């Protein structure tokens with residue numbers, strides 16, 4: 001069952017464990033994903049396979065950091081695609097759920113889990129690609145308000161600055177109302193791909209695929 005404490009042992013569940021307010025997120029999940037363990041936020045924030053598959057194609061190299069891994073919505077498909085994943089998460093309970101999910105999918109040997117703050121951990125690491133899907137904690141993601149780098153946890157400007165010193169490829173998930181003019185402060189070209197659900201753009205994935213600041 002896809003709820004805490006059951007370990008996915010009882011197989012796919014048709015029912016969303018967190019009620020109607022989370023039904024739209026549950027409906028996006030495949031039967032396999034419904035076997036995962038979630039807390040409420042972990043389900044809401046999960047990157048479903050239908051979103052993650054196009055992103056996986058653009059991951060470079062063998063070593064990938066999943067900077068804010070939550071319950072492992074990206075960590076697991078990355079590991080299944082043959083990458084070694086360094087998965088970092090601030091919330092220790094959510095990291096434990098990610099570990100259990102890795103076991104459910106049999107990919108735990110391809111993942112190094114780190115409990116901590118990515119701003120402290122990332123300077124200690126080297127990686128080919130960093131995937132950054134931070135928590136959207138600031139302004140509303142409602143239309144009409146622009147979402148800025150400082151509205152992420154960790155702070156998007158601070159974290160991206162560190163990423164560009166470490167990896168050649170940086171991939172960043174942002175809400176649909178993100179203020180893209182903020183990315184002009186970085187001297188690297190990016191491209192963006194929309195994530196569309198029922199004809200509506202719900203998020204973007206931003207790709208820097210040839211960062212030259214590595215090791216600076």
Ligand SMILES: C[S@@+](CC[C@H](N)C(=O)[O-])C[C@H]1O[C@@H](n2cnc3c(N)ncnc32)[C@H](O)[C@@H]1O
Nearest residue numbers: 046047068070073074090117118133135153154
């Ligand atoms: C949007 S969720 C990531 C969802 C994940 N990509 C998935 O598909 O399951 C963001 C996560 O970032 C974590 N987080 C926030 N600030 C952090 C920090 N400074 N260091 C590490 N993790 C952080 C939150 O606890 C949350 O679980």
